[in-house]
Amino acid sequence: FLTYQILSGNDAERFTIDAAxxxxxxxxxxxxxxxxxxxxxxxxxxxxxxxxxxxxxSITIDILDVNERPTVVEATMTLAEDEVLGxxxxxxxxxxxxxxxxxxxxxxxxxxxxxxxxxxxxxxxRNPAIDFExxxxxxxxxxxxxxxxxxxxxxxxxxxTVVVQILNVNEPPSMTPFTRSxxxxxxxxxxxxxxVFGDDVDVSTADAESLTYSLTNPDGSSFFAIDAATGQIxxxxxxxxxxxxxxxxxxxxxxxxxxxxxxxxxxxxILDVNEAPTVTVPGVFAAHEQAE
Numbered sequence: 545f546l547t548y549q550i551l552s553g554n555d556a557e558r559f560t561i562d563a564a565x566x567x568x569x570x571x572x573x574x575x576x577x578x579x580x581x582x583x584x585x586x587x588x589x590x591x592x593x594x595x596x597x598x599x600x601x602s603i604t605i606d607i608l609d610v611n612e613r614p615t616v617v618e619a620t621m622t623l624a625e626d627e628v629l630g631x632x633x634x635x636x637x638x639x640x641x642x643x644x645x646x647x648x649x650x651x652x653x654x655x656x657x658x659x660x661x662x663x664x665x666x667x668x669x670r671n672p673a674i675d676f677e678x679x680x681x682x683x684x685x686x687x688x689x690x691x692x693x694x695x696x697x698x699x700x701x702x703x704x705t706v707v708v709q710i711l712n713v714n715e716p717p718s719m720t721p722f723t724r725s726x727x728x729x730x731x732x733x734x735x736x737x738x739x740v741f742g743d744d745v746d747v748s749t750a751d752a753e754s755l756t757y758s759l760t761n762p763d764g765s766s767f768f769a770i771d772a773a774t775g776q777i778x779x780x781x782x783x784x785x786x787x788x789x790x791x792x793x794x795x796x797x798x799x800x801x802x803x804x805x806x807x808x809x810x811x812x813x814i815l816d817v818n819e820a821p822t823v824t825v826p827g828v829f830a831a832h833e834q835a836e
Contacts, residue, residue: 545592551600553585559605561587568603577609578641611693612641616686616704624711625676627669636665636686636706644691651703652685659708661686667706676712677745683707714802717744717755722796722810728786728817730779736768739776740810742798755798763793768812770796777810786816 548566550559560571566589583605590598621634640646648661659682660670667684684706692699724737742755759770759777769780775796792812799805 547590547592549588549590551586551588553583553602559583559585568605575607576641577607578643581607581609583607609642609694611690611698611700613700614638614640614646614688614690614702616688616702618704618706620707620709621667622709622711623669623674625674625713626715627672627674629669629672631669631672633659633667633669633708636661636667636704638665638688638702640688640690642690646691647689649687649689650684651687653683653705658682659684667708674710676710680710680712681707682710712746714800714804715745716804717742717798717800717806719743719796719798719806719808721808723813724777724810725813725815726779726784727815728784729782729819730784731782732779734779736777736779736812739771739774740796740808741775742806742808744798744800746800746802755800758797758799760795760797761792762795767792768794777812784814786814790814790816 545564546566547563548561549563550561550568556572556574558570558572558574559568561568566587568585568587585603585605586600587603588598588600590596616636616638619634619636623631623633636648638646638648646663648663648665650659650661656671658669658671658674659667661667665688685703686706687701687703689699689701719740719742722740724740726734726736740757742757744754755775756772757770757775758772759768761768767779767781767784768777770777775798777794777796791814794810794812795807796810797805797807
């Protein structure tokens, strides 16, 4: 009978040979075409005769390429709100064991088509209407598909989550025109209606109390003042007179903590108040006493 053994070419012990039959088998499931496409084993056979005659031969084993699944890496990226069309966000990294072209696709998390991705994994802005206050984070599912086997079939895919965190950018506040009223002859400190206010859309300054208010008087009036913190307009000087001037237009400016501002006109109507009449004596009257 004959006895078989592998003499060389099997340093990683990936193969084994049946000593009696010579059948070569895979010993470890670590065969990788991309790593080592071919092995050459030197096999020795020894007979059972008195002299134990032997012979050797080289056995070439070709590893057949099998399409393997690509791998895409999860990632977290950042992007400032209000970026322009085409702005780069980052690159999604994927690898293919066969090192062939892959197709990238966003399959979930982008219902409004905010982002685009090309076949190099470059993620860009498709819709520039990105607003931190509306949506501060996007969780995208990115899928990569390989080129398949040699015939183009058996295409395999992998998916990963790519998180895009939107960075808040300070945006100017807004204001609309107001109309307020106050009675004539009102003294200093009298409130002119309810306060005026601006709107700050930024989350970091989400309410009117984060704004600072100032007042200008383009019509030359110095009758009014405004509380910088609350936006409450008050009478600052006596002398409001409906008969002299029935309304004033002042400009109110709201400034946010980042130095951006908005200005709107406020019309202040002076309310007429019934005032006591006055009697004017034009001169001195004289009368003679009645003669008897």
